[in-house]
Structure formats: structure tokens, C-alpha cells
Amino acid sequence: MHQAPALPLPQKLADTLRNCLIDGDFKPGQRLSEQALCTQLGVSRNTLREAFRLLTKEGLLEHKANRGVFVTTPTISSVIDIYRVRRMIEHRALAQSYPKHPATARMHEAVDHAKAAREQQDWHAVGSANMLFHAAIVALADSTRLSEFYAQVAAELRLSFFLLDNPELLHAPYVDMNAGILALLEQGRPQEAAAALDAYLQQSERTVLAALARREDKEEGKSKRLLFVNKK
Amino acid sequence: MHQAPALPLPQKLADTLRNCLIDGDFKPGQRLSEQALCTQLGVSRNTLREAFRLLTKEGLLEHKANRGVFVTTPTISSVIDIYRVRRMIEHRALAQSYPKHPATARMHEAVDHAKAAREQQDWHAVGSANMLFHAAIVALADSTRLSEFYAQVAAELRLSFFLLDNPELLHAPYVDMNAGILALLEQGRPQEAAAALDAYLQQSERTVLAALARREDKEEGKSKRLLFVNKK
DNA sequence: CCGTCAATCTTGTTGAACAATAAGATTCAA
DNA sequence: TTGAATCTTATTGTTCAACAAGATTGACGG
Numbered sequence: 258m259h260q261a262p263a264l265p266l267p268q269k270l271a272d273t274l275r276n277c278l279i280d281g282d283f284k285p286g287q288r289l290s291e292q293a294l295c296t297q298l299g300v301s302r303n304t305l306r307e308a309f310r311l312l313t314k315e316g317l318l319e320h321k322a323n324r325g326v327f328v329t330t331p332t333i334s335s336v337i338d339i340y341r342v343r344r345m346i347e348h349r350a351l352a353q354s355y356p357k358h359p360a361t362a363r364m365h366e367a368v369d370h371a372k373a374a375r376e377q378q379d380w381h382a383v384g385s386a387n388m389l390f391h392a393a394i395v396a397l398a399d400s401t402r403l404s405e406f407y408a409q410v411a412a413e414l415r416l417s418f419f420l421l422d423n424p425e426l427l428h429a430p431y432v433d434m435n436a437g438i439l440a441l442l443e444q445g446r447p448q449e450a451a452a453a454l455d456a457y458l459q460q461s462e463r464t465v466l467a468a469l470a471r472r473e474d475k476e477e478g479k480s481k482r483l484l485f486v487n488k489k
Numbered sequence: 490m491h492q493a494p495a496l497p498l499p500q501k502l503a504d505t506l507r508n509c510l511i512d513g514d515f516k517p518g519q520r521l522s523e524q525a526l527c528t529q530l531g532v533s534r535n536t537l538r539e540a541f542r543l544l545t546k547e548g549l550l551e552h553k554a555n556r557g558v559f560v561t562t563p564t565i566s567s568v569i570d571i572y573r574v575r576r577m578i579e580h581r582a583l584a585q586s587y588p589k590h591p592a593t594a595r596m597h598e599a600v601d602h603a604k605a606a607r608e609q610q611d612w613h614a615v616g617s618a619n620m621l622f623h624a625a626i627v628a629l630a631d632s633t634r635l636s637e638f639y640a641q642v643a644a645e646l647r648l649s650f651f652l653l654d655n656p657e658l659l660h661a662p663y664v665d666m667n668a669g670i671l672a673l674l675e676q677g678r679p680q681e682a683a684a685a686l687d688a689y690l691q692q693s694e695r696t697v698l699a700a701l702a703r704r705e706d707k708e709e710g711k712s713k714r715l716l717f718v719n720k721k
Numbered sequence: 722c723c724g725t726c727a728a729t730c731t732t733g734t735t736g737a738a739c740a741a742t743a744a745g746a747t748t749c750a751a
Numbered sequence: 752t753t754g755a756a757t758c759t760t761a762t763t764g765t766t767c768a769a770c771a772a773g774a775t776t777g778a779c780g781g
Contacts, residue, residue: 263554266734267542291763301735303535306764310499310539314546316634322495323742323763341632349577400573402548406638498765523732533766538733555732555773 267307270300274308278317278328279412281381281419285330289318316413331417333469339414340462344455346407347394352451354397356443363393364439371432380424387428388415390435394454414465421468431461499539502532506540510549510560511644513613513651517562521550548645563649565701571646572694576687578639579626584683586629588675595625596671603664612656619660620647622667626686646697653700663693 277283295305309326312318318326329335367390374382388411395407418427434457441450509515527537541558544550550558561567599622606614620643627639650659666689673682 265552265554292761302763303736304734307539307542310542311546314543320497322497324744325763338632338634341630342634345578345581345630345632345635349581398573398577400570400577402570402574402642403577410634534732535767536765557732 266300267304267311270298270304270308271311273298274312275315275317275412278312279415283328285328285416285420287328288324289326289328291325315409317416329413329416331413331420331469333466333473336414336417336462336465336469339410340458342407342410343391344458346398346403347391347454347458348451350395350398350403351438351442351454352447354442354447356445356447358397360393360396361439361443363396364390364435364442367393368432368436368439371435375429375432378425380428383428383432384415384418384424387431387435390439394438417465417469420472421465423468427464427468431457434460498532499536499543502530502536502540503543505530506544507547507549507644510544511647515560517560517648517652519560520556521558521560523557547641549648561645561648563645563652563701565698565705568646568649568694568697568701571642572690574639574642575623575646576690578630578635579623579686579690580683582627582630582635583670583674583686584679586674586679588677588679590629592625592628593671593675595628596622596667596674599625600664600668600671603667607661607664610657612660615660615664616647616650616656619663619667622671626670649697649701652704653697655700659696659700663689666692 283289289309291302291305291309295302298305309318309320313320313326317329319329320326367386371383371386371390374380374386392404392408392411395404398404418424421427434453438450438453438457441447441453515521521541523534523537523541527534530537541550541552545552545558549561551561552558599618603615603618603622606612606618624636624640624643627636630636650656653659666685670682670685670689673679673685
């Protein structure tokens with residue numbers, strides 16, 4: 258007998274849209290038409306706009322005046338910023354955690370799911386599981402505000418992944434690293450776990466940045482070529 | 490020739506309301522009537538509601554279904570959570586900062602302002618300057634996301650101050666502690682600065698929590714007495 | 722004194738309307 | 752054909768009015 262959530266509609270709307278975004282149903286840079294979406298979702302324009310504000314504040318959408326909302330396109334600098342946040346929060350959460358914290362159970366689950374998904378080469382699921390793993394790390398700090406903030410930033414980071422091809426490269430190598438971090442934590446060696454996390458973050462950031470830089474080069478090439486054609 | 494901001498109206502609205510909140514124009518727990526505010530501010534109800542969503546997401550307002558929005562009433566646990574966040578973010582930002590960072594200039598300014606305001610016993614201004622000081626500490630980490638998050642949390646914390654009497658006790662003692670932290674930082678001793686910050690945070694948290702606990706006791710007394718009267 | 726029920730007010734959501742802006746299409750001149 | 756100015760159109764920004772749904776108040780009857 259699960260009671261109806263009774264959550265305000267715009268909030269629920271934002272939830273479903275957020276899911277669409279982190280599932281990759283919308284591509285970065287894509288414009289979201291108000292009219293199209295509100296007929297498609299069966300809500301009024303005003304309600305949809307309230308949901309848009311929420312997601313804009315979360316960094317998942319960008320609001321350009323008189324032009325509408327667009328799915329955020331991650332940039333080099335946004336990725337750098339996000340990894341800076343991750344380092345600061347995750348490292349400390351891990352380093353000063355205590356091994357019997359309830360969140361370790363969630364870390365276990367996440368690792369298991371990630372391994373299972375890797376078996377089936379479902380890289381999207383691997384990425385989701387990894388996200389859950391690191392959310393659990395943050396949960397070690399026992400701060401709801403921190404956890405919410407982290408979830409936001411993680412969702413934004415996830416947008417970059419859809420920009421990049423080769424999802425295997427982006428997710429698969431990290432399953433074992435996560436497992437290693439968890440092992441160290443449970444052996445009561447949080448400092449070493451934190452060090453392993455730093456290695457994880459460094460490698461992950463480097464991979465994402467490199468792939469993103471390649472992509473930006475390509476984009477630039479495209480636009481330059483277009484420019485050239487137009488000039489000619 | 491200052492170009493018009495062209496910011497969307499709801500966002501500007503949220504800014505003005507946020508200022509009202511951190512200036513104490515609205516008291517914690519107070520209900521904000523849609524009708525009253527939108528006539529008073531000269532905007533439509535829909536626009537106001539969008540601004541409400543923003544501020545609710547920031548934690549400054551609470552949205553109760555079918556009841557309206559209320560100014561957030563800080564609790565013991567929210568204060569604990571906020572100081573946990575402050576410790577994690579400020580400590581690390583300070584510890585791994587480098588002394589010539591541009592933000593140190595802002596720290597200087599803040600300390601000067603705080604001292605000047607203390608001269609004139611303007612405790613509200615002292616509090617604002619202290620807030621700026623710690624925002625500058627976070628800026629040492631060079632992360633826009635982190636700074637925005639911190640600003641949010643600091644604003645929420647500020648709400649607790651309006652709940653408490655004796656603003657002098659809440660702000661005055663910390664001016665010199667901040668000055669000390671800055672001095673250590675500029676002497677190239679970030680670790681010691683971070684240690685001093687920890688002391689600051691501990692004392693500040695203890696003060697706020699104690700005052701808040703006293704207040705909650707009093708409130709409870711009131712309601713119990715009311716209950717008693719009703720029973721009788 | 723206590724619970725029930727209706728009256729009333731507020732919020733939740735919708736739909737339509739109009740101004741303002743930006744992008745695309747068109748026209749005109751060189 | 753090119754370039755540029757203008758017009759058109761579509762979309763967003765904001766407001767208003769309306770009604771449903773839920774909550775608060777107060778009156779009434781037990």
C-alpha cells in the first residue's frame with residue numbers, strides 16, 4: 258500500500274527529464290522545445306518551465322534568453338572543474354570514513370552490479386553502477402547536502418560520456434579499481450583506499466579529457482571546413 | 490552604458506528574495522503568501538512560483554504541498570550537516586592552497602570590513618564580512634561549482650543566526666580568528682592555517698548549536714505549556 | 722468538551738493571450 | 752551571383768483568468 262507520493266508535478270517532471278538526460282535520451286547541445294515537450298508529456302507550459310528551472314540550476318540544462326533551453330554541452334573546463342570537486346569530496350570522505358559504515362554495503366552492491374554488467378558488455382549499466390559506487394563513497398561522509406551536491410555534479414559529468422564514443426574505454430577499466438578501493442577500505446586502510454581513489458580519478462579524468470579534446474578538435478575541423486566552403 | 494542584464498525575470502526575482510532572506514527581512518518559519526508577494530513585487534504568480542522553486546532548491550525555502558512555501562527553519566541536524574560540509578570544503582581548500590592566490594586579496598578585504606564593522610558594533614555587517622571571508626577561502630580551490638555550492642550552504646546557515654539572539658556573540662569573536670587564519674596563510678603555513686580554521690569551525694558550531702538548543706528548549710516549553718492549557 | 726461537516730481560502734495546474742526576440746526567408750540593388 | 756536590408760514566422764517571456772484540489776476555520780450538534 259505505497260501511498261501516492263503527492264510530490265508537486267514540476268518536481269516529478271524534473272525527475273523524469275533528469276532520467277532522460279542521464280540515460281542519454283537527449284543529446285548534449287540539443288534544444289528542448291517547450292511546445293513539443295509539454296504536449297508529449299501532457300503538462301502545461303508553465304509547469305514544464307518550472308521543471309526546466311530546476312534542471313538548469315542543476316547544471317544539466319542551459320537557458321539561453323529568448324532561445325530556449327539546451328542540454329548542457331560539457332567542455333574541457335567543466336570536466337576539470339568537476340574532477341576538482343570529486344577529488345576534494347571523495348578523497349576526504351574515504352580517508353576519514355570508518356569501515357563499518359552502512360554505505361559500504363551499497364559500495365559492495367555497486368561493484369557486484371558493475372561486474373555483472375561488464376560480463377554482458379553493457380557499458381551503460383557499468384557506468385551507472387560506477388556512479389552508484391562513488392555516490393556511496395560520498396555517503397560515507399554522512400552529509401545529505403554533500404550527497405545531493407555530488408549527485409548533481411555526477412549527473413553533469415555523465416553528460417560528457419554521451420559525447421564520447423568508446424564507452425567501454427570509459428567504464429570498463431574502473432570496475433576493478435573500484436573493487437580495489439573497497440577492499441582497502443574494508444581492510445581498515447582508508448588512507449590507502451583514498452590514495453587508490455586519487456589514482457582512479459587521475460586516470461579517469463585524463464581519459465575523459467583526452468577523448469573530449471579529440472572530439473573538440475574534430476568539431477573545430479568541421480566548422481573550419483564549413484567556413485572554408487562558404488568562403489569559396 | 491551599462492547594458493541591461495537581460496536576465497530572465499524569475500532569476501532576478503529569486504535574487505531579490507534571496508537578499509531579503511539573508512538580510513533577515515523574512516523570519517524563519519514564516520509563510521510567504523503567493524498572492525501577497527506577487528502583488529507586492531509586481532509580477533505574476535507563475536513567475537513568482539518559478540523563483541520559489543529556485544530558492545527551494547537552494548534550501549532557503551521549504552515547499553509544503555498545498556500549504557505554500559515557508560522560510561526554512563534551521564534545526565540542530567541541519568546545522569550539524571552544514572558544519573560538516575564546511576569542514577570538508579574549507580579545510581581542504583585552505584590546506585592545499587598557495588599563498589599568492591588572488592582570493593587572498595578578498596580575504597584581506599573581508600577582514601578589514603569585519604574589523605571596521607566591529608568598531609561600530611554593526612554585528613550584521615560583521616556577519617556578512619565573515620561570510621565573505623569564508624567564501625574567499627573556498628575560492629582558493631578554484632572551482633566554480635564548489636563556490637556556488639558553498640554560497641548556498643552559507644546562506645542557509647545564515648538563516649540560523651536570525652533565530653538566535655545575541656548577534657555579537659555569534660560574530661564578534663571570529664573576526665580575530667579569521668585574521669589569524671589569513672596571517673598564517675600568507676606566511677606560507679597553510680597547514681597551520683587549516684588547523685586554525687578547524688578550531689574556528691569547532692567553536693562556531695558549538696556556539697550556534699548551544700544557542701539553537703536553548704531556543705528549541707524554550708519553544709518546546711511553550712508548546713508543552715499550550716498543550717497543557719488545552720488539556721485543562 | 723469533542724467530533725463532524727460545511728464554508729472559505731490558498732495552492733496546483735491549466736489554457737489562452739500578447740509582447741518581445743531571434744532565426745529564417747525574401748526582396749532588392751549592385 | 753553576392754550582399755545586405757527587410758519582412759515573416761516561430762518561439763520564448765510574461766501575464767491573466769479560471770477551476771480543481773487540498774487545507775484551515777468556524778459553526779453546529781452530540
